[in-house]
Amino acid sequence: MQTKKITQIFYLKNGKIVASPENSQIVEDGNLTRKVREYKDAGCDLFIILDLSEHDTEHEININAIKEAITQTDACVYGGGSVKRFEDIKKYLYAGCEKAVANIDIDNISNALEEGGARFGKDKIVAYTNKSVNPAKLSQLLHLISGIIIEEYTHDTIFEQLPLFLKAETFDDFDKKIKSENVCGVFGNETCKLLPDIYTYKLKLLDEGFPMNVIKSSLSWCDLKLNSDGLLPVIVQDYKTMDVLMMAYMNEEAFNTTVKTGKMTYYSRSRQNLWIKGETSGHYQYVRSLSIDCDNDTLLAKVVQIGAACHTGNKSCFYNEIYKANKDNKASNEVLEKVYDVILNRKKHPREGSYTNYLFDKGIDKILKKVGEECTEIVIAAKNPDSEEIKYEISDFLYHTMVLMVEKGVSWNEIYEELARRE
Structure with a gap:
């Protein structure tokens, strides 16, 4: 059924x-x-x-x-x-x-x-x-x-x-x-x-035995280990990008409300009352999964984040960098987003001699021509047994595609969301 x-x-x-x-x-x-x-x-x-x-x-x-x-x-x-x-x-x-x-x-x-x-x-x-x-x-x-x-x-x-x-x-x-x-x-x-x-x-x-769309927690509140204030720490993560968004706390009522409504609900230690994330700002967090750690004392919530998670307007509350290793993760989607940001900056603040600005100046037809040419180059490279060439051509294609994205006002987040809908 x-x-x-x-x-x-x-x-x-x-x-x-x-x-x-x-x-x-x-x-x-x-x-x-x-x-x-x-x-x-x-x-x-x-x-x-x-x-x-x-x-x-x-x-x-x-x-x-x-x-x-x-x-x-x-x-x-x-x-x-x-x-x-x-x-x-x-x-x-x-x-x-x-x-x-x-x-x-x-x-x-x-x-x-x-x-x-x-x-x-x-x-x-x-x-x-x-x-x-x-x-x-x-x-x-x-x-x-x-x-x-x-x-x-x-x-x-x-x-x-x-x-x-x-x-x-x-x-x-x-x-x-x-x-x-x-x-x-x-x-x-x-x-x-x-x-x-x-x-x-x-x-x-x-x-009565009918399958219904309700969140059923496999653990009850009494199964969880609370901190000295009787609260449960909650780490919140974007279910698509896996970015850590924020940390907050739940009491029993907040936990039960989250399970009942499917919207992240927390307990404010400063105001000492319940708060539904997004109730004021509209930046709701819709539950996709809840997991408890090995000690049963910290909850991980993967959510759909509407708008920004942080009250400052930042996507994540963890935006103040203290230290970052020189060897960054080159495979991260941040690489694509950083290149996109550079292209967007060129669009807003043209720089003389920039190839990117040359494409913007020539207009949409020139950009589309380059995207088409790079597609053809990928096909030709794919016939070569050496994979290095196809890496180079796909990188060229992605760059020109990002120029097109900026020209048309399409962001990587919109692409991620569309791909996530097709899972």
Whole structure:
């Protein structure tokens, strides 16, 4: 049985949340990021975000709003709706969506699904309908999708072949549907009103034998060794870059709150109260893993860090260097970032005679020409049995690619995040 997901659906027009596909009234202030964070904090596991755009400009606005919400909240999103061609599927996935949503009420969608499935696999595509589905039409698409989101569900044997995401209008309806065998998620227009205490409800379903998305600690607070103040030191690390971000302390309430909410929560020794990281700044830390050391007296938390970890605005609290060995780790991704920073500095502060500035002065066409030439050089070098040449050519390629990145305003962090989404 697949993990059951407490789900929330949002409809998007011009980058704002609206009431429904038929009602374009903006809900509250329409801010997608704020509402995703609110519902995620309440315990929702999955967000279905339907793009109701009517033209390409609005399509881009909605995709940017989806990308911003994912970046700022680390939410699991199935996004889409406005899929007319393969490029639309690609845009939703590249925006950070776990799956692209294809509206099968649109005619002639099969070609886009065929191409999308061939490139990304059908596991990255789910279908959506807000009508009663024509079973004959759906049967032709079964091999192209990994699930279906249905607003008006009618029992039909064809649906038993697919993981379902169904809409509920009442708590009883929600409870009945989430317990159905092939239902993976249930959603409402306002899931939090149907389930006022989502976390307790998830624990109840877990006790009944349904797999749920909850953090379960293998150790209880009493298993941990505390310091003289009755607190547990916590080292916090970025789960992608492995950079050490900060150190703080937890008491029992902070530990239990972290496990319950999935957001790093600490105990302030100076203020002597609980504090949720990011509650004031918006720089939340979402838990990816918790590990205890060999003595059970120090916790290591690997997190998704939103914004800066340090109150000074630095990415890490450990930015004051005391000593550094001359032989630095040449294999570190810091090398790429330092070269990038030099190129960025040349862009902002041109230096006479600089090859980098020559490329910027000549413009995007010259930069692209050089990137293309270096790609060709890599191919030629790869035919040489001596690996030294290909190292040289790949280094040249990376340099020119970084010039292109600076020219287009793309950072290494954005590349790391995109690669991490493809793990």
